[in-house]
Amino acid sequence: MKKIYKVLFITAFFTLAITPFALMPFFGFQAAESDASDVSMPLMFEDHHFNSDYFTQLGDFFSKKFAFRQQFVTANATLMSKLTHTSAQANVIEGKEDYLFYGTTLDDYEGKKTMNDHQIANAVYNLKLMQETLKDKDDVNFTFTIAPNKNSLYGQYMPSGYKIQPGSRNATRLKQALKHSNVHYVDLYSIFHKRKEVLYQKTDSHWNNKGAALVQNKLLTAMHKQHTNFARLKYDIRHDMQGDLYKMLYPAFKGREAQVYYKRPFTYKRIDDKDRSATTDDIYQTKNKSKKGSLLMFRDSFGNTLTPFMAEEYHNGLFLKGFRYELTQAYSDDVNADDVVIELVERNLVNLSTYTPLAPGKDYEGAFKTAKINDHVSTFSAKTEANYTMDGYRKLSGHMNPKYLKKDTTTYVHVYSGDESYIYKTYHASEDLKGKYADDGYGYYIDELALSPGKKYNVSVIYQNGKNYQETQALGHFTSAKGE
Numbered sequence: 001m002k003k004i005y006k007v008l009f010i011t012a013f014f015t016l017a018i019t020p021f022a023l024m025p026f027f028g029f030q031a032a033e034s035d036a037s038d039v040s041m042p043l044m045f046e047d048h049h050f051n052s053d054y055f056t057q058l059g060d061f062f063s064k065k066f067a068f069r070q071q072f073v074t075a076n077a078t079l080m081s082k083l084t085h086t087s088a089q090a091n092v093i094e095g096k097e098d099y100l101f102y103g104t105t106l107d108d109y110e111g112k113k114t115m116n117d118h119q120i121a122n123a124v125y126n127l128k129l130m131q132e133t134l135k136d137k138d139d140v141n142f143t144f145t146i147a148p149n150k151n152s153l154y155g156q157y158m159p160s161g162y163k164i165q166p167g168s169r170n171a172t173r174l175k176q177a178l179k180h181s182n183v184h185y186v187d188l189y190s191i192f193h194k195r196k197e198v199l200y201q202k203t204d205s206h207w208n209n210k211g212a213a214l215v216q217n218k219l220l221t222a223m224h225k226q227h228t229n230f231a232r233l234k235y236d237i238r239h240d241m242q243g244d245l246y247k248m249l250y251p252a253f254k255g256r257e258a259q260v261y262y263k264r265p266f267t268y269k270r271i272d273d274k275d276r277s278a279t280t281d282d283i284y285q286t287k288n289k290s291k292k293g294s295l296l297m298f299r300d301s302f303g304n305t306l307t308p309f310m311a312e313e314y315h316n317g318l319f320l321k322g323f324r325y326e327l328t329q330a331y332s333d334d335v336n337a338d339d340v341v342i343e344l345v346e347r348n349l350v351n352l353s354t355y356t357p358l359a360p361g362k363d364y365e366g367a368f369k370t371a372k373i374n375d376h377v378s379t380f381s382a383k384t385e386a387n388y389t390m391d392g393y394r395k396l397s398g399h400m401n402p403k404y405l406k407k408d409t410t411t412y413v414h415v416y417s418g419d420e421s422y423i424y425k426t427y428h429a430s431e432d433l434k435g436k437y438a439d440d441g442y443g444y445y446i447d448e449l450a451l452s453p454g455k456k457y458n459v460s461v462i463y464q465n466g467k468n469y470q471e472t473q474a475l476g477h478f479t480s481a482k483g484e
Contacts, residue, residue, distance in 0.1 A: 090103055091103040094159070095157045096156075096158070099154070099202055100202070100204075100243065101150055101151045101245070102149070102150065102205040105149040105205075105347045106162075108170060108346055109149065109164060110162055110165065111165030112165075115349065115350050118440075119439055121177065121407070122353035122429070123349065123352035123353045124174070126353065126357070127144055127178075127183045127352065129359075129427060130327060130342075130359060131144075131184065133327065133361040133362070134327060137362070138330070140337055140340055141223065141340065142183075142342075143184050143185075143219065143222065143340070144178075144184065144186070144344075145186045145188055145215075145219060145341070145343050146343075146349065147188065147207075147344065147346065149345070149346040152169065152346060153200065154200065169346075170346065170350070175187065184222075186218060186219055188215055192207075192214075195214075201243050202243065203243030204244050204245055205243075205245055205301075206244075206304070206305065207305065209259060209305055211305075212306045212309055213260075215309075216306060217230070217231050219341065220310075220313060223341075225293065225313060227312075228264070228312065230262050230309060233264050235261055235262045236260075237258050237259070237261070239256050239259075241257050241258065242254070268288035268308070268317070270284070270285065271286065276308075279304045279305070279308065279319075280304050282321040283319075283321075284317075285317065286311040286316070286317040286318075286319070287317070288311065288313075288314060288315055289315070291313055292315050293314050293315055293338045294315060294316040294335055294339070295310060295314040295318070295338070295340075295341065296318050296337040296340045296341070297317070297320070297342075297343065298320050298322070298340075298341070298342045298343065299319055302343060303343055307319050314339075316334070324357065324358060325359070326357070327340065327358060327359035328359065353428065354431050356443030356444065356445065358445045359427075360393070360447045361425055362424070363424060364425070365422055367423070368464075368469050370470060371468075371470050372473070373404075373470045373471065373473075374472075374473060375401050375404075375472040377399075378401045378472055378475055379476075380398040380475035380476035382459070382476070383395050392448055392481075394445070394446050394448055394481075396415070396426075396444050396445075396446055397429075398441070398461075399440045400463070401472075402437070402440055404465070405440065405463070406465050410425060411426045411428070411442055411463055412425055412461070413460075414460045415451075415457050415458075415459055416457065416460075417456060417457045417458065420452065422446070422450065424446065426444040427444065428442060448480050448481045453480060453481060454479065454480060454482040455479065456477055456479050457478055458474040458476075459474065459478070460472045
């Protein structure tokens with residue numbers, strides 16, 4: 001009898017273990033809880049070579065695509081929530097009164113592992129240079145704003161026990177530094193702190209439509225742009241919104257929460273008759289024949305609800321997602337921007353000191369004289385980017401010598417060959433840098449159309465401290481594109 005029980009037990013065990021994989025063709029391949037967690041079936045051979053990561057990728061694929069995965073994930077999350085009042089997902093924090101928060105915002109909330117002072121200074125420097133470049137080139141107005149993390153505004157709904165240091169948060173320190181600059185910064189924290197009602201979704205990481213309307217009004221008022229204040233208009237409430245955090249935690253459930261919908265309809269159109277409701281698209285271009293002006297806006301996921309309110313007020317609008325700000329889009333024929341806005345969520349502020357914007361600027365050749373220095377610390381490299389929007393631009397980058405970097409140092413890259421010479425201000429961006437000089441990076445995208453085709457150019461770095469200009473020896477060289 002015992003033998004029969006053992007056989008039945010073993011049979012049941014293997015049946016349960018195999019079932020999720022055996023049923024994959026019928027019940028597997030469900031949508032991922034989020035874009036970041038989605039995977040595709042790996043290829044054993046890529047470009048006629050064996051994929052050395054094939055079995056690792058295959059294991060990852062099966063772990064995320066087995067049959068009834070969403071049901072198992074949901075059941076596990078429900079049990080943990082009911083029994084331990086904690087989240088089963090590392091990227092989701094279960095707060096008080098059924099509030100959910102994005103896990104990656106925890107360091108910002110506590111004021112831990114934040115940007116250092118050098119990174120904060122670099123972020124301000126880069127914002128100033130972007131604003132200056134737009135103004136010098138075509139008198140374009142610039143505005144920067146931070147989308148607050150949900151728990152920075154509504155910390156009363158976070159779980160108890162966290163030791164928070166609000167003064168150490170990236171946003172707090174960056175805002176303080178921006179006060180001593182001329183960067184046109186619009187503070188969104190104030191409009192949310194002034195209102196008792198919660199204007200972020202309960203089970204989502206973003207503001208609701210009413211919050212987006214208030215943000216639009218705050219931005220356009222600060223930009224002196226005539227507009228409709230939607231926040232004063234009548235609206236309906238529909239229980240049809242499923243939060244991103246809720247979907248990550250309970251992918252098999254279909255719970256919905258309230259969302260605000262203004263009764264006044266939007267009148268703008270998307271270019272090429274694309275779906276106007278698809279505001280999550282990386283490229284979202286609009287036109288409103290009844291309005292004036294042109295807007296280029298760089299946004300992240302907080303822009304999904306904000307975009308319609310902004311697009312409504314401009315004749316032309318181009319809304320882009322991405323971590324590298326391509327300011328060249330402001331001068332394109334179909335945009336010709338009057339205003340450029342950067343909206344960046346609090347949790348990603350470090351991007352400002354990491355990535356070099358695509359923003360060719362003013363040539364300072366002949367504007368000053370330099371004293372030569374022998375610098376054996378600074379480095380240089382030149383490369384082209386595999387991105388069609390960056391075609392024709394060459395990235396010049398490296399790290400600088402901290403010896404010549406003061407609090408207000410401006411840096412330039414000097415590109416020269418024979419009698420041909422160009423000098424451009426560089427951004428303080430540390431992409432790909434690690435170790436001792438991780439925060440001492442510089443970067444600039446040079447337009448190769450300004451260079452002679454197929455010519456070798458030397459590159460040096462210039463440090464400006466007050467009226468003192470010091471230039472390194474040639475740190476390296478590159479050969480420009482040969483042209484057509």
